[in-house]
Amino acid sequence: MTTGTAGSEWWRSAVIYQVYPRSFADANGDGIGDMAGITHRLPELKKLGVDAVWLSPFFTSPQNDAGYDVANYVDVDPIFGTLADFDGMLAEAHDLGLHVIVDLVPNHSSSAHAWFQEALASPPGSPERARYMFRDGHGVNGELPPNNWESVFGSPAWTRTTNPDGSPGQWYLHIFDSSQPDFDWTNPWVHERFAEILRFWLDRGVDGFRVDVAHGLYKVDGLPDYTPPAEGGSMGGGLETDKTPPFFGQPGVHEVYRAWHNILAEYDGERVLCAEAWVEPLATLADWVRPDEMHQAFNFTYLETGWSAESVRRVVDDSIASFAAVGAPSTWVLSNHDVVRHASRLALTADNPQGDGIGPRSAGLPDPVVGLRRARAASTLMLALPGSAYLYQGEELGLPEVIDLPDESRQDPTWFRTNGARYGRDGCRVPIPWESAAPAYGFNTTGESWLPQPAEWTTLARDAQEGVPGSTLELYRTALRLRAAHGLGTGTLAWVRGYPDAVVAFRVADVVVVTNFGTEAVEVAGGDVLLSTDPAGERRNDSGELVLKPEQTVWLAAL
Known part of the structure; x- marks a missing residue:
């Protein structure tokens, strides 16, 4: 019983904010974020200008993999609160006009289940x-x-x-940790249990599901040996179809999502399924979002694209064409809880496969100044693209990856299972800063934090950026306000020619977006500047043309 007009659903152009619950806000002071903390901080997300919130897992769990090892799919882990706390958070979000998407983990459960x-x-x-x-x-x-x-x-x-x-x-x-045994999805019993789980949360009023490892579930018959290529990411990303691991990207998954699509369609309010599917090429990923399957799929090909104008133009073209061919929007993303934050990743100077993370002994560590400059430019480019966009908590503050975590504080299973050879994902999961002078930067009032927060975050805390012209927080707020006002998420992209190869320029609706990926300044002709990632450094030449510096993005009013 869906509502609305096909093609105009809210999720097609929504900006969706990922909350990693244990690191977002901690109301009871135990050092781990919780439902009450999320509820308290929801008005800040409304003020930021997002349309929806996606919560990483908060279900009952031993927490061997930060909640992705689920021991009860229909309850809240006590470290996060209770079902009543969840209901209160959901009601507050809906009162604020925010949709809520929850994480579902169908590939595996906890061994404690x-x-x-x-x-x-x-x-x-x-x-x-x-x-x-x-x-x-x-x-x-x-x-x-x-x-x-x-x-x-x-x-x-x-x-x-x-x-x-x-x-x-x-x-x-267990494709993941030994505490995460894989379900056998050839068994109808498994299908029936997950249909019940979907209905449990839909009945409570959630607006949809982000599906963890959506390209998993089925394995090749016979379970043949497989040795992954050295260049492959841990989740199978970066590999063409003929190199796909036998435990990812198998055809059987599509019948699962067709069934789930039908369940969501019974509910009003345009409920949504979003796939975490590390699948390439993009034309194959589009199979996950055919009209009778999922509604969105994270565009990890875009996320993994480096700082290159040519590469960005190619992936944007491929993305729009591939998803449009099946009637779906592209779903853009630059950071999440599994990858090095893009304020660091875009300035790395050595290969860093997804899942490896970075730490003090990593090669090619980033220059933080370059990283932030590129992240601001990349984020404002992304937020102008037609389709939906996902933001990861803290990126609106310009947070970098935390590199210097003490070995003894690390908790990612990757760190332990590789004996420290790979750092894993802890560096992007450190609790975020709200108030520069408060204990734990306002994450709570006790100063406790399940991962240590770096001293340099004082200047990145939300209250230190609030109302400060040119701050990353105000840049995001401005971009989101303009995105909504100009209808960029529902627009059509047209490339603007005539710039050097190192420049990406396009028009959506009545906004022209220009990003300089090169090392030399370029002159930009256009109307009034609506947004700039370097407003303090803005200057024009003698002819009145804007001079766009390297690693900078501007939005201009189209002439």
């Missing part, structure tokens, strides 16, 4: 074991894993069980 514990307690071949990917081992006594697959987090993707009599048992598959 009752479903998996029942499977462990049941014999091979039982209905309980059929919920997950249990297999006999190879070798004389089954002492070898069923295949050579490696976990996304490093080390083998199989763990052997122990029988009730103490003898070695079957193996179970």
Whole structure:
């Protein structure tokens, strides 16, 4: 029972803000963010100008992978509060005119989930074991894993069980941590349980779901050996279709999302499914957002595009064409909880595969000044593109990746499973700063923080940027206000020619956007400056043309 006109749904042009609950705002002072903290800070997101909030997992969990190891899909983990706290947060968001999207994790559960514990307690071949990917081992006594697959987090993707009599048992598959066993999606029982989970949250009033590892779920029949290419990211990104891992991007996933699409369509309010699918090329990713499947898919090809005018033009063209071919909007994104923040990533000078993270011993560490300048330019370019855009908490403050986390404070499974060879994702998950002079920068009132916050964040705190011309916070607020006023999210992009190759220039609606990716200043002809990433340095030549410096973006009124 969807409402509205097809093609005008709110999610097609929405700006959606990702809240990572444990690092957003902490109301009870235990050092971990919670529902009450989110509720308290929602007015700030409304003031920022976003349309919706996506919450990373807050379900009951042992927190071995920061909540992506779910032990109960229909309750709130006590560290975040209660279902009543969630309902209060949802009501406050809706009162503010904000939609709320929750994270769903269907590829795997926690090993602490009752479903998996029942499977462990049941014999091979039982209905309980059929919920997950249990297999006999190879070798004389089954002492070898069923295949050579490696976990996304490093080390083998199989763990052997122990029988009730103490003898070695079957193996179970976990594409992620050993505490995250994979479901067997060939089993109808799994489909039925997740349909119930969807309805539970839809009945409470959520506006949709971001689907974790949406390109997972199904595995190639026979589970053949697979050795990933060295250049591949941990989630399969950066690989063409013929190199896709046998546990990602399999055709069976599409029937799942067709069924889910139909469930959401029973509810009013234009509910939305967004895929976290690390799939390339873009024409293949578009299969996830065909009219009867998901509504959005994160554009990770765009996220992983480097600081290059040619590359940006190509990925924008490919994205718009690929998604338009199936009637879907492109969904732009530059940062999230799994990647190096783009205020650092865009200034790296060495390869850094997704999932590796950066730390003190990483090669090619970024210049923070260059990184912030490029991030501001890239963000304002992205926010002018037609379609939907996702923001990650703290990027509106210009937060960089936290590089110098002490080894003993790190918590990402990647760090432990690779014995410190890969830093993982902790650096983008540090609790964000709200007030420069408050304990924990206003994250709470006690000064506790589950990951340490760097001293240099004093100048990046929200209150230090509030109302300050040229600050990153005010840049985002201005961009979002202008985006809405000029209808950029629903516009059509047309390239503006005549600039050097190192310059990206396009028009959407009545706004011309120009970004200088080069190392030399360029002259820009156009109308009034609506927005600039360097307003203090703005100057014009003798002919009155704007001089656009390197690593700068401007929005101009079209003549």
